[in-house]
Amino acid sequence: FPNPAASNGSYFWSTGGDHIAIGQNHAFDWDVFTHEYGHYMQKMNDTARNPGGKHYIDGNLSGFKQGARTLTKEQGIQMAWAEGWPTYYGTFLQISNGAGAFGIYGAGDLVYTDTGNNFAYHLETNADLARPNGEDVELAVQRILWDFADQPQDENDEVTFGHQRMWTLLHSAPKPLTLNEFRAKMDGETPPGSYTAGTQQQMRVKYGAIYHDLGVGPAPTAPAEGFTGATPPKFTWQRKGAGAAPSYRFNKFNVQFYDKDFKAITFTSPEIPTAAGALTNATSAEWTPTQEQWDQIIAGGEVLHWGVLGSHDGAPATGPYLGLTRTIGGASIAFVIDNTGSMGGEIEGVRQALTLFVDMLRVLALPVNPKIEVVSFWDDVSHGAASNDLDVIQTQINAMGAWGGGDCPEASAQALASAAKNMPKGGTIIFATDASPHKGYDLGGIKTALRAKGITLNQIVTGDCEMSSPDGWAKAIQEASCNPDYVPGDEVFAEVEWWSDVVCLDCPEDDSAGRAMTPNILKTLGDWTLPPVSSVAAFTDLASASPKGHFLYMPEAKWGGDGRTAFVNTVANTALAAVVPTILATQPRSGAQGTTLDVLIGGGSTNFRNNSAVAFSGTGITVNNVSAATETELVANITIAPDAELGFRDITVTTVLGAGVTETAGGTGQFQILAENTNPALLSVVPRTIAQDTVETLTISGANTHFENGVTTVEFGEGITPGTVTVTSPTNLQVQVTVAADAPVGFRRITVRTGDEVLVLNNTLVLVETLGLAGDLPSIESVLPRWLPRGASNVDLNVTAVNTNFVNGETTAGFSGTGVTVVGTTVAGPTTATVRVNVAAGAELGARDVVLTTGGETAVLIAGAAVVDLITAEQARTRLLEGFDAADTNSDGLLSLNEASAAAEGLTLAIFDQLDSNGDGSLDMDELSAGGCGCGCNKSDFSLDGLKKRLGDLFLAGLALGLLAAWSTRRK
Known part of the structure; x- marks a missing residue:
């Protein structure tokens, strides 16, 4: 060092002593330094057989031409390991030594940065370089090693060995020299600490998911997730393996079947060689079981899983690698229930509610009952038998009980991930707990799995081990990230490890360098070594993966009385919503006599629109107006009469869907009327969920309050900055808030001050990291x-x-x-x-x-x-003319496809193109008027007076379309 002979060439060699040569353009590339130092460590520990020479990070090395030499399969898989391991090693070497605290560009992060060759890529995600494809790709080796070591769960990764344990395994006999040798060694290993839970077979399935994620393990393609049928389906999969020309793709396969828990192999197909006609094409293979084999397979249970083991018999033989698994059958409804001792009261309520649900199913007499699975968890997870026999389900419900054990934290994240695996697309999970999830469990992978299957997740949480992160918590962990010598306060154990995505705010970052990491993330992850987790913070974040689901916080369930009644009603409604349109609950869940307030109404299996009508059972409640926020949430402004009868009221929402179809959503006891109370109070906030690094307008309503423009102020705590408060009435106000990127997540206390009137609303407004999936996920x-x-x-x-x-x-x-x-x-x-x-x-x-x-x-x-409903071009033209101003959200006199689609339900691309006579990709008044305006007219010259007879109530039409457009904008 440096290497004056080359600008970009950097390498390690040992002729005449050990040397590292760094090209001139790599002078500031720490990742290149530590990668080459990794080669030196390989020599010192005898952990590589590198054939040397030119190579590419993301290409197959088997069959790669290095001038006159073409790498063999053996050389290709050896080079992939020899080049992939140093990048993995160099990354955790920097982080473990606190390089991020130096504030050096590109140091101590998860992004490999090579400024000399002008590229950078992330070691953890697949967003910046295409997913690798083969055991002979060094990028696959790098990322597989990282996924085995890091905390779960990203994509399908549920494995955590920790980097210390990985070092020991990689440097003890037999030392792996290829990815295949690593696979063989890890097949007999289990992670340390609390992530050892599960049988060795269960762990092999989890390892296979990582091989699949990085393009090595076979990828199943058919039958579809959740397939059922008495006739054997054709099983197809992408072969994967190594090399493309010549091909070293896997050429021998076994299709393997597992029980619902992955604890037992229930059937293994005969070996399927591609030479025997199983080759679908160059990249795929297939197998169809005989009827006798299929009968044996489906006799294994109502819920099964299958995956493909792939091998290649060319020297050296490699495999079998397992890939991702898919589900056969599966429960369309899963009750995932915490059964620890602290849930004693709630468990009794759950039994009552689910018994009511089963009784409702008997009354409905559906042609086929939904298949239901009961999953219980404490520090482990247990699956009951999935069945559509209501007597079997009732027996499992009757057996529910709170059995003691540690009360916090629990295996809730693992239980949700497990339930999602047993569920086909479009299923529903009803989840109840009073405890936080195990520490160190990244929920990102669970969110991805829920979103990929379109699973509706309804969560009912009655307690929290830690509550929300306190003010100052975010600042503390950022300080810890920047300071590797940070010493935490008194703990049961000696040291605290921080989340892997903690950032050093003062460390540099741009598109080609990541956020600096704390060295603490590299140690073995165990539940006791990480910061406390709030169930509210964790599960509200998880809720963002299920836009049709709901997060319901009901601590009153532990109080008995009306609180327990509300809990039972909510659980029963939530279960029923998995089958028919139902109203689950409201926020707030109660209102006092003589008040007017906004009520957020949550539905399941619903299609709310602005034309939805809301009704309450009994008398004394007037619905003033209704607006739909999503298909499963709407806001109703209601007035409760001073003499309205006290008690619980049922809510019904009817929605005209068209073609003579009207959707009716009902339920039991979703709203409670309380006795008149003249004390001022805050009642609700809409929306109730906001995200970091966003700007949002909140509407806050109260009762007996005295809000006043210029006097009333609003506070939300650290990281949320309120703008100007606009008071629309003494009991209603709006305020735009700016949420910082590092604002503490969880419930946020709302404080409203009007002179001496100081009011607080707790456990209502929730701050989450993101309203959807993480920014780097597909x-x-x-x-x-x-x-x-x-x-x-x-x-x-x-x-x-x-x-x-x-x-x-x-x-x-x-x-x-x-x-x-x-x-x-x-x-x-x-x-x-x-x-x-x-x-x-x-x-x-x-x-x-x-x-x-x-x-x-x-x-x-x-x-x-x-x-x-199907509409014609003329119907679309009429609707767009009538609602042009409201649909033109940017007031440019043109309707884009997005604007036109929001305004004209049923508009297709073909109709839009038909109306777009000048082909400019937008619609103007000339085109929609079919020339009636004349040449040269523009939107500002066009009068709406001639259209008013067809418009009817223009104001209401504009209001509805404006709300729809605003909703569409918010959901992007």
Whole structure:
């Protein structure tokens, strides 16, 4: 060092002594330094057989031509290990020595930065370099090693060995020299600490998920998740393996089946060699069991899983690698219930509520009852038998009990992940706990799994081990990140480890360098060594993955009386919502006689619209107005009469969906009327969930309050800055808030001051990290138009996504529910595609989830499309003319496809193009008026007077469309 002979060439060699040569353009690249130092460590520890020479980070090395030499399979997999391990090692070497605290560009983060060759990529995510494909790719080796070591759960990674344990395993006999040797060694290992829970077979399945994520393990493609049937399906999968030319892809396979818990292998297919006709094409293989084999397979249980073991018999033989698993059968409803001692009162309420739910199912007499699974958890997870036999389910409900054990924290995150695996697409999880999840469990992977399957998650939380993160907590952990010598306060154990995504605010960061990490993240992760977790903070964040679900905080369930009654009603309503449209609960859950307030109404299996009508049982409650926020949430402003009868009221919401179809959502006792109280109080806030690094307008309502413009102020605690307060009435105000990127998450106390009147609202406003998935995960941003008109053929939908790798011929599309058939998917780029569908004339009206799958990558937009009535071009023209001003949200005199789609339900891309006579991609008044305005007229010259007879109530139409447009903007 330095290497004057080369600008970008950096390497390690040992001829005539050990040397590291660093190219001139790598003078400031710490990642290059530590990578080359890693080669020296390999020599010292005899942990590599590197054939040397030119190589690429993300390409197959088997068959790679290095001038006159072509690497063999053995050389390719040896080089992938020899080059992948030093990058993994160099990364944790920097972090473990606190390099991030120096404030040096690119040091101490998870991004490998090479300024000399002008590239950078993240060791943890697949967003910045395409997913590798093969055991002979050094990028796959790097990321697999990191995923085995780091905390769960990102993508399908549920494994944590910790970097200290990984070092020991990689440097003890037999020392792995290839990824295949690493696989063989890890098959007999289990993680240390609390993440050892589970059998060795369960751990092998988790290891296979990591191999799949990084493009090594076979990727199942068919049958679809949750397949059921008496006739044997064809099983197909992507082969994976190594090399493309020549091909070292796996050429021998076994399809393996597991029970619902992955604890036992229930069936293994005969060996399937691709030479025997199992080769579908160059990259895929298939197998169809005989009827006798299939009968034996499905006899293994109502819920099964399957995966593919892949091997290659060319020298040296490698495998078998397991890939990702899929589900056969599966429960459409799962009750995931905490059964520790502290849940004693709630468990009795859950038994009552679920018994009521089973009784309701008997009354409904559905053609086929839903398949239900009861999952209980404490410090471990137990699955009951999944069944659609109501007597079997009732027996499991009767057996529920609180059995003691540690009360905090519990295996709630693991239980949710396990329940999601046993569930087909479109299922519902009803979750109840009073405890925080085990510390150190990243919920990102669970959020991804829930979103990918379109699972509705309804959470009922009655307690919290830690409550929300206190003011100052975020600052403390940031200080710890910047200071490797940070000494925490008194703890039961000697040292605290901080979250792996803690940032050093003063350390540099840009597009090619990541956030500096604390060295504490590299030690073995055990529950006792991490900061306390708030169940509110954790589960509200998890709720953001399920836009159709709800987070309900009900500590009053522990108080008995009306609190317990409200809890029982909520659990019963939540369960019923998995089957029929139902109103789950409200926020607030009660109101006093003589008050007017906003009530947020939460539904399940609903399709709320601005035309929805709300009714309360009994008399004394007047509904003043209703506005829909989403398909499952609406806000109703109500007035409770001074003499309204006290007690619980049932809520019914009716929504006209079109074609003579009206949706009715009911339920039991969702709202309670309390005795008149003349004391001032805060009642509600809408919206009730906000995210870090956003700007949001909040509406706060109260009773007997005296809000006054220029006098009233609002406070939300650390990290939330309020703007000007606009008072709309003595009991209602609006305030725009700016939320900092590091604002502490969890419940935020709202304090409203008007002179001497100081009011507080607790346990209502929730701050989460993000309202959707993490920014680096694959997701669909928009589907335009979003309408699926009944009976329409060849309807094109334009899909725009982020962090995806769409591939023509590989990417497939799907929709929740039935009646929508995908004709084809055309990929325009890694993040854009057009999906063509046919919609059955009898397709059920309402929202549909949109799913695009590319190999192991799944991108979803919940309720991204909706089945509606078919309209004609003339009907669309009329609707757009009538609502032009309200639809033109940016006031440019033109309607984009997005604006037009929001204004005209049922508008298709074909109709839009038909109306767009000048082909400029937008609609103006000339085009919509079919020339009636004359040449040269513009929107400002056009009078609405001539349209008023057709408009009816223009104000209401504009209001409805404005709300719809605002909603659409918020959901992007």
